[in-house]
Amino acid sequence: MPAPAPVPPRGGRRGRGRLGRLDSTVSPYLYIAPFFLLFLVTGLFPLVYTGWVALHDWDQIMGQGEFVGMANYVDVLTGRGFWRALSNTVSIFVLSSVPQILAALLIATLLDRNLRARTLWRMGVLLPYVVAPVAVALIFNNLFADRFGLINLLLETAGLEPVRWHSDRFASHVAIATMVNFRWTGYNALILLAAMQAIPRDLYEQAAIDGANAWRQFWSVTVPMLRPTLIFVIITSTIGGLQIFDEPKMYDQFGRGGADQQWQTLTIYLYELGWTRADFGMASAVAVLLFLLIVAFGVVNFLLTRRIAHDEGGRR
Amino acid sequence: MRRSTSPYLLLAAGTAASLVLAACGGASDAGDDGGDGNAASAGDGEQVSLTVATFNEFGYEELLEEYEDLNPGVTVEHVKADTADNARAALRNSLGANSGAADIEAIEVDWVTEFKQYPDKFADLSSADVEGRWLDWKTEAVTLEDGTLMGYGTDIGPEAVCYRADLFEEAGLPTDREEVAELLGESWEDYFAVGKEFVAASDAAWYDSAGALWQGMINQVDYAYEDADDNVVATTNPQVRELYDQVLAASVDDELSAGLGQWSSDWSSSFQEDEFATMLCPGWMLGVIAGNAEGVEGWDVANVFPGGGGNWGGSYLTVPAQGENIEEATKLAAWLTAPEQQIKAFEAKGTFPSQVEALESDVLLGSTNAFFNDAPTGQILAERAEAVTMMPHKGPKYFEINTALQDAITRVDVDGSDDPDSSWAKFVAAVEALG
Numbered sequence: 001m002p003a004p005a006p007v008p009p010r011g012g013r014r015g016r017g018r019l020g021r022l023d024s025t026v027s028p029y030l031y032i033a034p035f036f037l038l039f040l041v042t043g044l045f046p047l048v049y050t051g052w053v054a055l056h057d058w059d060q061i062m063g064q065g066e067f068v069g070m071a072n073y074v075d076v077l078t079g080r081g082f083w084r085a086l087s088n089t090v091s092i093f094v095l096s097s098v099p100q101i102l103a104a105l106l107i108a109t110l111l112d113r114n115l116r117a118r119t120l121w122r123m124g125v126l127l128p129y130v131v132a133p134v135a136v137a138l139i140f141n142n143l144f145a146d147r148f149g150l151i152n153l154l155l156e157t158a159g160l161e162p163v164r165w166h167s168d169r170f171a172s173h174v175a176i177a178t179m180v181n182f183r184w185t186g187y188n189a190l191i192l193l194a195a196m197q198a199i200p201r202d203l204y205e206q207a208a209i210d211g212a213n214a215w216r217q218f219w220s221v222t223v224p225m226l227r228p229t230l231i232f233v234i235i236t237s238t239i240g241g242l243q244i245f246d247e248p249k250m251y252d253q254f255g256r257g258g259a260d261q262q263w264q265t266l267t268i269y270l271y272e273l274g275w276t277r278a279d280f281g282m283a284s285a286v287a288v289l290l291f292l293l294i295v296a297f298g299v300v301n302f303l304l305t306r307r308i309a310h311d312e313g314g315r316r
Numbered sequence: 317m318r319r320s321t322s323p324y325l326l327l328a329a330g331t332a333a334s335l336v337l338a339a340c341g342g343a344s345d346a347g348d349d350g351g352d353g354n355a356a357s358a359g360d361g362e363q364v365s366l367t368v369a370t371f372n373e374f375g376y377e378e379l380l381e382e383y384e385d386l387n388p389g390v391t392v393e394h395v396k397a398d399t400a401d402n403a404r405a406a407l408r409n410s411l412g413a414n415s416g417a418a419d420i421e422a423i424e425v426d427w428v429t430e431f432k433q434y435p436d437k438f439a440d441l442s443s444a445d446v447e448g449r450w451l452d453w454k455t456e457a458v459t460l461e462d463g464t465l466m467g468y469g470t471d472i473g474p475e476a477v478c479y480r481a482d483l484f485e486e487a488g489l490p491t492d493r494e495e496v497a498e499l500l501g502e503s504w505e506d507y508f509a510v511g512k513e514f515v516a517a518s519d520a521a522w523y524d525s526a527g528a529l530w531q532g533m534i535n536q537v538d539y540a541y542e543d544a545d546d547n548v549v550a551t552t553n554p555q556v557r558e559l560y561d562q563v564l565a566a567s568v569d570d571e572l573s574a575g576l577g578q579w580s581s582d583w584s585s586s587f588q589e590d591e592f593a594t595m596l597c598p599g600w601m602l603g604v605i606a607g608n609a610e611g612v613e614g615w616d617v618a619n620v621f622p623g624g625g626g627n628w629g630g631s632y633l634t635v636p637a638q639g640e641n642i643e644e645a646t647k648l649a650a651w652l653t654a655p656e657q658q659i660k661a662f663e664a665k666g667t668f669p670s671q672v673e674a675l676e677s678d679v680l681l682g683s684t685n686a687f688f689n690d691a692p693t694g695q696i697l698a699e700r701a702e703a704v705t706m707m708p709h710k711g712p713k714y715f716e717i718n719t720a721l722q723d724a725i726t727r728v729d730v731d732g733s734d735d736p737d738s739s740w741a742k743f744v745a746a747v748e749a750l751g
Contacts, residue, residue: 061412061434079749141581148585166580167731253579256719259726260733260742275405277716277750278430 047291054284061278072285082286084261085269086293088173092248092265093241095177096184101233103181104188109218111189112196122193125186136179137250144175144251166252172263179247184240188233195229196222231305238301242294243267266290362389364644368652369395369418371403374470374631375665379657383648390644400424410636411437417636419645420652423467425630428457429710432466439635439642440464446650453707454670458632467632468653471667473598474700475532475626478605480520481689482614483593487517493691497620500594504533504562507622511572514593521574521592526567526729527722528578532596532626533559534718535708541718542711550717551744560721564736567729577730584608596621598628599668599697606687616689619696625703630670668697675701713750720746 054072057065076082107125115121128136143150144165152162163171199222207217223230245267249255256272257264264272266286274283370376380392395418397403404427410416411434423431431438442465450469458466477500481491489510490499500507511522523529534540537559541550550556567573574592576583586592587608597605597617605615633649635642651657658669659677674680675698683694724743727734734742 060408061437063412075751080745081749145581145585147576147582148589149581164731167733253577253581253583259723259731275408276719278408 050284050287053280054288056281058280058284059278060274060280065281068281072281073289076282076285076289081261081264081269082266082289085257085264085266088169088257088261088263089242089244089265089267091170091173092176092180092244092263093238095173096180096244097234097237097241099177100181100185100237101188101230103185104192104233105223107185107189108192108196109222111193122190125189127186128182129184129187131183133183133246134250136183137247140175140179140182141251166258167260167262169260169262172251172258176244176247176251176263179251180241180244184237188237191233192226192229195226199225227305231302234301234305235298238297239294242290242297245271266293363391364389364641365391365393366420366641366645366648367393367395367418368420368422368633368648369397369403369407370422371397371400371424373665373667374422375661375663375667376652378664379652379660383651390648392648407636410638414638417638419635419639419641420649421634421636422470422631423634425457425627425632426715428466428632429712429714431634432458432460433712435460435464435466437637438466439637439639439646441466441468441635441646441649443646443650446653449653449655449672450670451672451675451701451704453627453704454630457707457710467634468649469670470631470633470653470658471600471661472670472701473600473627473629474668474697474704475596475598475621475628476696476700477594477618477620477622478597478601478688479594479616479618480590480592480614481616483518483520483590484514487514487593489514491616493616493618493689496616497618500618500620500622502622502624504622508562508566508570508572511566511594512570515571518593520590522572523594523596524574524583524586524592525576525578526563526573526725528596529563529567529573530559530722530725531628532621533563533623534721535626535628536623537708538706539709541714541721542709544709546711546713548711548713548717548747548750550721551747556721557740560725560740561736564725564728568736573729575730575732577726580730587612596626596628598626599693600629600666602685602688602693603666606685609687614689615687617685617691617693617696619699621700621703625700625705627701627704627707630668668701670701716750717747720750 053064055067055069056072057068059065111118111122111125146152146162146164146166149165152165155162165171165175203221203225204217207221212220244265248257248263248265248268249271251263252258255268256276257268267290270283270286270290273279273286368376368380376394380394384390384392397406403422404424407417407421407423411431442459442463446465446468451472454469454472455465458469460466477496479496481496484491484496490496499510501510508522514520514522534556537555539549540553540556541548543549567575574586576586576591587605588611595601595605602617609615633653635645635649639645653671655669655671655674655677658667658671658674659679661667662669662674662680662683669675669677669680680694681692681698683692684690685693720743723746724734724739727739727742728736
């Protein structure tokens with residue numbers, strides 16, 4: 001599309017200058033305004049309103065009750081449920097995000113080579129992402145069933161002890177993290193691959209001439225050049241990891257996180273408070289705490305990632 | 317002021333405005349559609365459109381068409397949720413928002429107590445026409461103190477005992493369903509005693525899960541978790557603790573339980589193995605067993621239930637007060653839950669009727685089940701329904717306390733992560749946390 005012809009100045013130089021300045025300062029904001037207006041309605045308002053609900057006795061059906069100040073927070077923070085859910089969430093998050101990003105990085109590096117049928121491989125890694133989470137959960141439920149699951153049958157055939165996938169707390173975290181990794185590794189690998197392809201090839205040639213082997217090239221060229229993308233991938237998987245809901249929800253028949261809260265994550269705890277106990281006040285308090293937690297993790301992640309990438313890369 | 321506005325500025329402002337307008341437009345269009353439909357029906361004077369929300373299988377598909385034919389001017393839309401839990405969540409959301417509920421909403425007996433807390437949200441359905449239509453305990457459960465009737469009963473789940481005749485035979489027990497009924501006796505003690513005899517002579521367990529047994533046992537206690545004034549007494553009621561100890565001693569110490577959590581994938585798979593020999597089974601469970609145990613021969617039903625009668629599950633039709641056509645909706649709900657219609661639903665999907673007259677119907681009493689060795693299931697379940705004499709008191713916290721107790725039993729019976737005492741301690745803590 002051709003650029004619109006410049007409007008000939010009609011007024012004096014001064015008027016044109018003022019409006020021109022107004023144009024250049026205001027119109028960018030107007031361009032992005034639709035997003036922010038929508039965000040205001042669908043994002044910010046619920047966010048603030050949740051904070052408001054958290055300060056009240058609030059029944060799901062009867063609505064707003066008395067103002068109770070911080071009582072909901074006190075109830076949440078002094079109960080066993082919140083802390084157990086928090087440690088489950090962090091455990092599942094670490095078990096999923098860390099291997100996931102490392103594997104994604106590895107897969108992306110492999111896909112960055114000159115492979116035959118390149119598109120086939122690249123689409124292949126995205127396949128698990130396309131499968132609906134419910135279907136994934138169904139498949140993994142059959143794999144990880146305690147008594148008649150495929151994995152335990154294989155273990156028993158090999159003469160090994162079967163793993164108590166549901167009753168053992170750590171084993172259940174591993175199983176859920178596996179489901180998450182299955183779904184998201186390929187997705188992250190493709191994002192990293194896209195960024196890798198944008199790295200100028202002459203950097204590698206230069207490094208090769210300087211005598212860097214493949215490993216050294218990876219750490220000193222690829223990783224630093226991926227820094228912004230890595231930060232994006234790490235932050236999004238942090239947010240996703242801490243909000244994990246579908247997989248633990250569908251890990252057993254009740255979806256409450258186990259009889260002893262073995263795999264009850266914060267979002268499931270929140271759901272139970274709000275939708276089983278109809279206590280929106282307490283559920284909102286958990287939501288606010290979860291929000292703060294994600295912000296804290298995000299900031300720490302951002303600082304760490306920036307630091308690491310800086311040290312390795314040196315320049316940007 | 318001069319108005320030599322830059323085209324960029326205009327374009328940007330225009331885009332922003334039109335996007336916002338488009339967003340609003342979309343919403344109001346949707347609203348208009350709904351409005352038009354109503355306006356049209358209101359215009360014709362007698363045109364009414366009703367929505368009926370159900371879950372699982374109520375067997376209403378053909379009945380609703382029949383109703384439309386009988387009542388020209390009435391169109392009925394059937395909304396089916398995939399699971400009962402989703403239906404409950406949707407109904408709770410629309411009650412909370414005071415809009416969005418169907419004209420007729422089906423509810424499960426387990427949710428009745430929580431919805432009873434919001435009597436204003438439901439229309440009072442009591443009327444002389446339907447008095448005495450249902451079994452007393454079915455109606456009592458949805459009747460408030462002031463006589464308000466919150467729902468019309470649809471089906472019930474009278475419980476019998478399903479058993480594997482082939483495993484019985486291997487263990488040297490009688491296999492004929494009448495002899496088995498006699499053998500299993502009257503009380504839980506009898507049932508457990510036969511179980512001990514059985515496991516001594518067999519590799520299989522006696523029943524599938526301690527949690528399932530608990531459901532049968534606790535439903536025979538008048539005041540289990542809450543007293544008549546709804547004070548929580550679950551942790552101090554000696555009856556609860558006694559039953560808890562009894563069921564866990566039988567399940568774990570005597571190894572009568574197969575330790576399978578009901579509805580887990582292990583539980584479903586276990587029907588293909590010789591894991592357990594008996595199961596408490598409400599009428600609707602027959603279909604579940606037949607599905608899971610496809611190809612397995614030997615299942616049968618005995619006309620007996622330990623400790624008296626038992627009911628597990630069943631539903632009601634309610635009319636939310638927020639609806640616009642409460643009168644028409646009530647008429648439809650009353651028609652659907654009449655004995656004649658409920659018998660048709662039974663024929664279609666096997667939902668066992670809760671209406672006194674329907675229990676005497678020849679269609680019902682004559683029905684047999686081929687999978688269960690041609691057992692006269694209609695006759696057996698009708699008798700089991702009559703054996704139910706009371707409905708336990710369930711206060712507003714019943715559902716959550718029972719869930720906590722089921723968790724306690726699962727920790728010992730299925731997970732093996734706690735012993736009965738440490739699991740009880742966690743149960744007490746969980747009940748205290750409910751406040």
